[in-house]
Every structure is written in C-alpha cells, then in structure tokens.
Amino acid sequence: MTNFRFTQENLNRIENEIKKYPVKQPAVMAALWIAQEQNGWISGEVMQEIASILDMTTEDVLGIVTFYTMYHQKPMGRYHIQVCTNVSCMLRGGYEIFDQVKQKLNIRNMQVTEDKIFSLEEVECMGSCGTAPMIAVNEDYYENLDKDKVDKIIAGLM
Numbered sequence: 001m002t003n004f005r006f007t008q009e010n011l012n013r014i015e016n017e018i019k020k021y022p023v024k025q026p027a028v029m030a031a032l033w034i035a036q037e038q039n040g041w042i043s044g045e046v047m048q049e050i051a052s053i054l055d056m057t058t059e060d061v062l063g064i065v066t067f068y069t070m071y072h073q074k075p076m077g078r079y080h081i082q083v084c085t086n087v088s089c090m091l092r093g094g095y096e097i098f099d100q101v102k103q104k105l106n107i108r109n110m111q112v113t114e115d116k117i118f119s120l121e122e123v124e125c126m127g128s129c130g131t132a133p134m135i136a137v138n139e140d141y142y143e144n145l146d147k148d149k150v151d152k153i154i155a156g157l158m
C-alpha cells in the first residue's frame with residue numbers, strides 16, 4: 001500500500017497500455033510517463049504503485065527510472081527546460097544557450113528556481129539535430145535557436 005494513487009482515468013490509460021502486450025511489464029515506460037504527468041515526478045511511492053500494478057519489483061522500476069533521463073527523480077519546475085548540448089546542437093551554440101539559460105534563471109543543471117517556476121536540465125540528443133540548436137520546454141520543442149529567440153521564449157514564460 002502506498003499513498004500515491006493513479007486517477008481512474010490514468011488507471012484506464014495504463015490498462016490500455018497493458019493490453020498491447022502479452023505480459024504487463026512492457027507497459028512500465030508508459031505507466032511512468034503517465035505517473036509523471038499526474039505527480040510531476042517519480043517518487044518512491046509512485047514506483048511502488050507501478051510495481052504493484054505491473055507485477056514487478058520496485059527495484060526493476062527504479063532501474064528504468066534511473067536509466068532514462070526523461071523521468072524526474074525529484075520535483076522540477078512548472079516549466080522544465082531541457083537544453084541539448086549533443087554534437088549537432090553543440091556545434092551550433094548549444095553550450096552558449098545552456099549558459100544563457102543558467103544565467104538568466106540563476107540556476108545550475110538539475111536545479112529549480114526558488115519560485116518553482118523553472119528548472120533546467122542539460123540533455124543528450126532529442127532528435128532535432130537538423131534544426132539545431134534546440135531546447136524543449138516541457139514537451140514543446142523550440143528549434144533553430146539563437147540568443148534572442150531564447151530570451152523571448154523565457155520572457156514569454158515569466
């Protein structure tokens with residue numbers, strides 16, 4: 001028993017994911033994503049609840065959570081900004097953008113602003129190399145960026 005409970009709607013979504021496979025466990029990534037949408041991050045209680053639903057151990061769920069960077073292991077800001085610094089983005093100013101966002105928000109990698117509005121994460125390739133450099137704010141991608149565009153994106157969120 002844990003204190004985290006999925007909403008009925010989200011339980012139905014997980015049930016639909018489970019039906020796609022002959023066994024329950026492959027639905028773990030979808031279940032974690034749904035949990036993160038509901039809870040904001042993947043707490044120990046979230047992992048316990050998912051493990052119980054999918055007949056897994058909590059350690060198995062933890063293994064997935066720690067392997068994939070898209071799952072947050074602590075509460076992040078309302079706007080979670082991911083800055084790609086992998087090769088294509090790096091060659092087109094990814095690190096400059098990462099530094100720009102750090103300075104603008106006065107936080108470092110994986111930190112959250114005091115007002116809990118923003119958090120920042122340096123990430124590996126997000127699959128938008130052809131439109132590098134790019135950042136993601138929650139699930140929205142912003143591409144072909146320069147310093148002015150980044151300033152405008154952040155100002156639009158403040």
Ligand code: FES
Nearest residue numbers: 084089125128129
């Ligand atoms: S290198 Fe940045 S999106 Fe691929």
